[in-house]
């Protein structure tokens with residue numbers, strides 16, 4: 001043993017030195033970008049010329065952000081031999097894989113990896129999972145069913161890079177997966193948070209025993225905010241009989257795992273420092289925010305090693321809060337939790353609110369009477385503003401006395417109003433009413449055609 005870090009040097013170097021090390025590489029990346037990418041040649045214009053002088057991440061302030069819509073437009077400018085459009089920065093013969101965004105916000109986007117990109121990704125993703133406690137002796141059940149999404153094949157590569165035994169169950173029926181876990185001596189599971197909660201609830205019904213009897217000792221989850229919530233974490237922990245619950249996060253546009261939680265269990269470290277730089281910005285003004293405890297903002301990424309579909313100062317729309325800038329584990333990278341996507345934000349009268357903040361309050365105070373399943377209803381896909389209280393449907397726990405319903409509903413409305421200064425209107429529904437999703441569970445739904453918005 002004694003192997004504590006995946007990349008000892010970069011994970012334990014003072015963060016300012018890591019950023020300086022990255023800045024040198026970004027200088028080369030930016031100066032070569034216009035020659036490699038038609039999109040960045042026009043996006044950067046004359047700015048790229050001075051990029052060779054980048055000595056610190058502060059110098060990035062002079063460079064433009066990249067928005068998802070810009071990459072979307074660049075991708076639509078495809079031609080024969082260039083399926084990834086104007087930001088395809090490598091020859092098709094050198095590209096070995098296409099990765100799809102999950103398509104939760106708009107049409108799916110596709111990203112490309114060269115063989116070298118694939119190597120960089122596998123190493124970075126392995127770094128994240130190693131931080132989350134996966135080791136070569138683990139048998140890992142990978143429960144994401146879609147190979148092409150960021151959490152599909154790339155995660156499988158990350159587990160194999162560590163040297164763990166990959167058991168990719170993908171789209172097998174849930175019952176078959178659960179039955180196979182003890183047979184393969186699976187010690188670690190990776191699932192979306194929604195699916196983790198679903199398994200916790202349904203294991204006994206499906207195979208007649210509690211998840212804690214299956215022998216799984218490590219539970220990794222990500223793909224959506226939620227595991228940062230003590231109630232959801234506690235539910236999974238109790239069901240599986242383990243305190244080794246770790247959250248991870250990434251985005252397909254950049255790298256499918258960027259952040260991972262260490263044994264302290266108090267936020268996700270940035271673990272992609274070898275190939276990706278991260279900045280925190282104010283989403284309204286674009287100003288950079290220093291990494292300090294309690295700071296909040298949007299995560300912005302630069303993929304300075306990327307060959308195929310590079311991204312400079314890419315705005316993730318992920319709204320994060322800095323939990324800490326130092327950690328007992330010895331890693332020097334900032335630790336965060338993701339609060340939500342800046343484009344999920346709702347406005348009640350003049351107050352901004354994340355749907356996940358409403359859910360978190362409900363779960364933190366009322367988990368003795370309601371289940372962690374709820375839905376906010378919008379009238380239209382593009383509705384952001386609410387002049388009337390925001391409708392929130394919440395599922396009751398089984399066995400709650402119906403005479404208590406109106407009091408529970410009112411208590412929740414008052415608590416949310418007091419804590420967030422927004423009004424909601426609760427509708428309590430019977431246990432089992434809200435559909436469970438095996439992949440990601442949307443919190444916001446659109447009423448008109450009953451289809452999910454996210």
Ligand SMILES: [Zn+2]
Pocket residue numbers: 262263264269327328329330331
């Ligand atoms: Zn740590």
